[in-house]
Amino acid sequence: MKVGVLFSGGKDSTYSAWLTKKLGYGISCLITIISKNEESFMFHTPSISKTEKQAKEMGIPLIIKETKGIKEKELIDLEDAIKEAIKKYKIEGIVTGAIESVYQASRIQKICNKLNLECFNPLWQKDQIELLEELLKEKFKVIITGVFSYPFNASWLGREIDKKFIEEVKELKEKYKINPAGEGGEFETFVLECPLFKRPLKVIGAKFSGEKNSWRMDLDIR
Numbered sequence: 001m002k003v004g005v006l007f008s009g010g011k012d013s014t015y016s017a018w019l020t021k022k023l024g025y026g027i028s029c030l031i032t033i034i035s036k037n038e039e040s041f042m043f044h045t046p047s048i049s050k051t052e053k054q055a056k057e058m059g060i061p062l063i064i065k066e067t068k069g070i071k072e073k074e075l076i077d078l079e080d081a082i083k084e085a086i087k088k089y090k091i092e093g094i095v096t097g098a099i100e101s102v103y104q105a106s107r108i109q110k111i112c113n114k115l116n117l118e119c120f121n122p123l124w125q126k127d128q129i130e131l132l133e134e135l136l137k138e139k140f141k142v143i144i145t146g147v148f149s150y151p152f153n154a155s156w157l158g159r160e161i162d163k164k165f166i167e168e169v170k171e172l173k174e175k176y177k178i179n180p181a182g183e184g185g186e187f188e189t190f191v192l193e194c195p196l197f198k199r200p201l202k203v204i205g206a207k208f209s210g211e212k213n214s215w216r217m218d219l220d221i222r
Contacts (some may be wrong), residue, residue, distance in 0.1 A: 002028040003093040003120065004085040005121045006063070006078075006108070008044035009051040010159070011135060011142045012181075013096030016192040017058075020095050021196065026219065030119035031081050037069025038216070042078070042104060046146035046188045047049055057197040063091065077109050086115065093118035097135040099126055099183045123175040128181035129173075130165045141193035141200065146216040149186045151176055156187065157208060157217040190219060 003005040006015045007030035021027060032051045035043040065081035067074040073140050075161035085091045094112050098105040105121060112119040123131065135142060142161040147153065151172060159165060178186050192202035205220035 001025045001089050002089065003033050003095050003118075004029045004082065004089065004091040005095040006097070007032050007051055007055070008048060008097070009098070009191060010044050010052050010145075010189040011191060012045075012099060012131075014054070014097075014194055014196070015131070015135060015138070015140065016097040016122045017044075018097050018194060018196055020120065023122075024120045025093075025095075025120075026120050027060055028091050028096075029063055029085050030058070031063045031065070031077065031085055033074070033078055033081060034064060034066045035069035035074060036066065040069040040074060041219075042074055042107070042132070042165055043067070043069070044188050046216045047221075048097050050190065050219055050221050053221045054197070057199060057201065059198065063088070075107055075111065076142065078108075079115070082111060082115060083144065084116070086117075091117070091205075093120055095120045096120070097123055098132070099123045099128065099181065100179070101183065128129075128183060129166065129170060131181050132169070134162060135161060136163070136166075139193070139195060139209060140191060141187050142191050143203070144187050144217075145219065146188035147186065148188075148214050149178070150213045152187060152215075153213055154208065154215045157215055158203075158206070161189070166168065188216075195198055
């Protein structure tokens with residue numbers, strides 16, 4: 001089956017792409033939605049434009065669609081991007097990185113139903129600590145590019161998801177009831193290296209913005 005992957009450049013969409021490939025699906029394209037609304041309900045925003053670098057290292061065509069990020073209306077832009085993927089690459093299914101977000105998963109499923117596409121959510125209901133541990137096992141290098149809730153702050157930006165990170169978020173889960181993989185919007189990520197890439201990506205600069213417990217890092221990548 002030919003599929004298109006909804007791709008943000010973060011750990012969940014990239015890992016879903018990897019699992020999809022391992023299962024023997026043909027990834028015909030990646031689909032990135034660039035939202036002008038940094039608080040989009042649907043779409044990851046930190047360093048989103050850098051998915052072009054990742055797609056190049058994967059050797060997979062990338063469809064980019066911009067949206068104003070207006071709640072619910074942004075789904076029209078997503079549907080248009082998926083229609084483009086159907087026309088250009090003859091996809092028969094869509095892959096998402098959804099883990100627990102019923103809001104996101106239900107809306108993507110509705111679009112897939114409308115367009116007669118399969119909807120594949122390889123991470124759905126996966127234990128979040130187990131997910132982080134699998135990323136390390138599969139040689140993913142992932143960094144934090146945004147934090148958006150207490151107790152996270154600017155000091156977490158740029159941190160790599162490693163054993164120490166996992167131990168710390170385990171403690172924060174117990175103390176503050178956070179989602180340890182950031183599924184509640186606590187943090188966003190960017191993948192610098194994984195088995196899908198021909199070579200690792202390197203951060204050569206970054207722009208930081210934010211305050212208190214809401215910070216983002218927009219990367220310069222080589």
